Amino acid sequence: MPASYQHETVIVVDVETTGMLPEKGDRVIEIGAIKMRGDQIIEHFERLIRPDFLVTREIEALTGITNSMLQDAPGSRQVMTDFIDFIGHYPFVAHNAAFDQKFIDAELSRYGKPRPTNFNCTLQLARRIYPDPLNYKLGTLVQYKKLKPALTFHRALADAEMTAQLWLAINNDIMQDYGFTFVPFDLLKKVSLTSKEQVAELLRKAAKDALHNQLDTTGNLFG
Numbered sequence: 001m002p003a004s005y006q007h008e009t010v011i012v013v014d015v016e017t018t019g020m021l022p023e024k025g026d027r028v029i030e031i032g033a034i035k036m037r038g039d040q041i042i043e044h045f046e047r048l049i050r051p052d053f054l055v056t057r058e059i060e061a062l063t064g065i066t067n068s069m070l071q072d073a074p075g076s077r078q079v080m081t082d083f084i085d086f087i088g089h090y091p092f093v094a095h096n097a098a099f100d101q102k103f104i105d106a107e108l109s110r111y112g113k114p115r116p117t118n119f120n121c122t123l124q125l126a127r128r129i130y131p132d133p134l135n136y137k138l139g140t141l142v143q144y145k146k147l148k149p150a151l152t153f154h155r156a157l158a159d160a161e162m163t164a165q166l167w168l169a170i171n172n173d174i175m176q177d178y179g180f181t182f183v184p185f186d187l188l189k190k191v192s193l194t195s196k197e198q199v200a201e202l203l204r205k206a207a208k209d210a211l212h213n214q215l216d217t218t219g220n221l222f223g
Helices: 003-007 057-063 067-071 076-087 097-109 122-129 138-144 156-178 185-192 196-210
Strands: 009-017 028-037 040-048 092-094 119-121
Touching: 009 097, 009 156, 028 057, 028 076, 028 097, 028 156, 040 076, 040 156, 076 097, 092 097, 092 156, 097 119, 097 122, 119 122, 119 185, 122 138, 122 156, 122 185, 122 196, 138 156, 156 185, 156 196, 185 196
Parallel strands: 009 092, 092 119
Antiparallel strands: 009 028, 028 040
16 A cells, blocks of 8 residues: 555544533533644644633533633634634544534534534444443543553543544554554544444455555545
């Protein structure tokens, strides 16, 4: 496989929010993202976002993000505009990606920005690749794979950095177990959407095909 295909770029992202339900008015209060090319981090993005209402004491305690920190933070429109510039057309990786995606969608929809559709989820991948962790929370998987833990959980950039480590660990484990020299984003997305019982056969077939054919690569974030 040409070397250029081994350097796909992805955006590893995490958001901290005022609650669980954007449809009920919960908002993003911090977004952190890492732009990765292959196994190299090439750029970081980290912003607090002023929600224009007070966050609860529970959220302050969980995240360490206080109302005083948010008081002078920029608003959502400014931050999400900068975020769109940062991500370009690259696809996303997140842990429990459905959560991050629905909040990012909600913020971007406020300003008529295109909503990213090409997400991959390290939680879903880990469920299909690793049979025996105690659970599939990010912190548990970081410990399970003996990765470097963040000093602070539930801050967006720190969680994105741990998700990036987990993403690379999953890539490396699949390469070692199935004989790939490179595992494309689109194949990993198929893995995350395949039943656990069928994943091994999918990867064995893909590895065999990769010996003779060019595998699909990342594609576009918005389509």
